[in-house]
Amino acid sequence: MIQETRSGASLIFEGGTMHRFCVILVFVLAVISVTQIAFAQIPIFYGNLHAHTSYSDGVGDPWIAYTHAKNVGKLDVQGVTDHCHYLRYPLSDGSMRFPKTLQAAGEMNENGRFLTIAGFEWTLTGQGHITVYDTQSYTHRDESDLYQLYDWLYTQGGIGSFAHPGEKYGDFFDFEYFPKADQVMHLIELGNGSTYVSRCINEEYYDRYQRALARGWHLGAAANQDNHEANWGSGNSLRTGIMMESLTLDDLYKALRARHTFATEDSDVKIYFGTDEAMMGDILYDREEVTFTVSYSDPGDSIKTAQVVYSGGVMELPVLGDEWETTFSLSIDKPYEWVFIRVEQSDTNEVITSPIWIQDSKKIYLFNTFSYPERIVRRQPFKYGYEIANLNEEERTVVFEIKDPEGEILFQKSIFLEPLGLFKEVIELIAPTKALTLYLDGTPYCDAGLEEVSFIAGIDTSHENYYLKELEPLSNYLINLGGETVPIKGSLNAAKLDNCNWLIVPIPPSDAMMPSFAVLSKKDVDLLKKYVDRGGHFIFVLPQKGSLPSTISSFEQFFAEIGLGIHFYEEGRGIEAKDKAITTESGAHFVFLTWEEATDRDRVAGALKGLSHLW
Secondary structure, three states: OEEEEOOOEEEEEEOOEEEEEEOOHHHHHHHHHHHHHHHHOOOEEEEEOOEOOOOOOOOOOHHHHHHHHHHOOOOOEEEEEEEHHHOOOEOOOOOEHHHHHHHHHHHHOEOOOEEEEEEEEEEEOOOEEEEEEOOOOOOOOOOOOHHHHHHHHHHHOOEEEEEOOEOOOEOHHHHOOOHHHHOOEEEEEEEEOOOOOOOOEOHHHHHHHHHHHHHOOOOEEEEEOOEOOOOOOOOOOOEEEEEOOOOOHHHHHHHHHOOOEEEEOOOOOEEEEEOOOOEOOOEEEOOOEEEEEEEEEOOOOOEEEEEEEEOOEEEEOOOOOOEEEEEEEEEOOOOEEEEEEEEEEOOOOEEEEOOEEEEOOOOEEEEEEEEEOOEEEOOOOEEEEEEEEEOOOOOEEEEEEEEOOOOOEEEEEEEEEOOOOEEEEEEEEOOOOOOOEEEEOOEEEEEOOOEEEOEEEEEEOOOOOOOOOOOHHHHHHHHHOOEEEEEEOOOOOHHHHHOOOEEEEEOOOOOOOOHHHHOOOHHHHHHHHHHHHOOOEEEEEOOOOOOOHHHHHHHHHHHHHOOOOOOEEHHHOEEOOOOOEEEOOOOOEEEEEOHHHHOOHHHHHHHHOOOHHHO
16 A cells, blocks of 8 residues: 655555655656646535424524524535424414425525525434435325335435434444435435534444445535524534535535535535545546545644545554645555545544545445354355345346355356346355355455354353353353354344354353243253254353252253263262263263363363363
């Protein structure tokens, strides 16, 4: 990865080490001059696109809001987006709220001086909130769920923005991706709030931003005050920066659809991010390497850090001060990449740009691959999910393949894709290695993104035996052997055991709060017998203070039914067995540890020494 600075020095980042060498100054200055000219032709304006009035749960009316935003908030653009479910009801004079909002925006708009936009906020907490612009009608949560809203917005040709995404209001089913919706969902809030506090751009919104980009969405960065008091634009310095040719409604909507935006906690910062042929929000196609330029200006507000963020990681920009310009280059080794800039000022205010995307011009993309379990065990079945998106306006057919390093096809399927369509599927695979490659139409697309462990050990917590913290020494020992431990919460079932090579079962204690849960039921015994028959293995951890007679009896019954004559003594603190490890005819291993052994780092290592062949 090469970084070029205005001084003409190049910085190559390799494994976290930075090396400096000389480059040709003329080349760097030529790149800067081209991008500077392109950037200088496009002004930056500042808007607050998300706000409320008394037409929903705010104060004042849209006329008051627009007037305040213009005269007190000193904004270039103000949006009014009252909650959609209020818009169904008339005002006291009998007029309907959304037409009145449209009327106010039409009367208060002044092209060239101050822009007013009328929209609404679709709200269905749990699924998410979305602000909508540039439509002449509205929909509400009683007639449209999230998926229906996407369809409605696509039909209307409006502009959608994901509002304050996160746990409190919803994250749109983890930003489930739809190519058609991607054509009309143009923005996402990275900052939200109208109080006098910094960090309205917070880590939760920032994480959701990257999650949405990773899932396939093309979204511009926004930051809005979401006003519910009479402080439109004056609540704080949170703004959506908008790059547009002129201060007109036509250019505003054009810029929002093109994602030519950035999110800022500083009210007058200027940041430009682009190439010699693209700016923030744009898409480039079929590039092997791209040189980007970042220009920053905010007199009196110097920066603390500046970062390049892309799908593969983060790179620090070696810049300082309150006015600077730098370039960097990225090699593009995948069919779908995005890159944006994140700046933190010395006063902790943040500025985050929209991405620039670099994509394959075929516009067929693989998204959202996953495996279950998350880390696979070689040559054992696992689930693998994938999505293939067609971003063309015409139908396509594509051949999807999964191959091992020797080129052997493990999976192959011909897939028909509707225009702006999406195909998703979960399949079952058995892989000889984690190093699998995904292909589209015979061309390598990316690796399968698999992680591998030698075995998976589930820890039973369903029998009044929740001891995850206490059993960390045992868990860490197994992890060091190349395995992974995962808690099994809720009742045992076949699906949970299918992914486990080993099952760790702490014998429930005598002081169990619910004694009926501290026994193996007949259903449990039958389930564990089937687990033994398929070669599943066990580690039993004996109780610290003994167990109830009913608990001991239920476990001894299980051992008897699989042909092991194992009996407990001292209320379960010991077993009558010659060896610490027993193997059944089906090949299932049974290992018994005392509480003291399983919960002490040195003792567990000593107890399991010599049993490494079992793992």
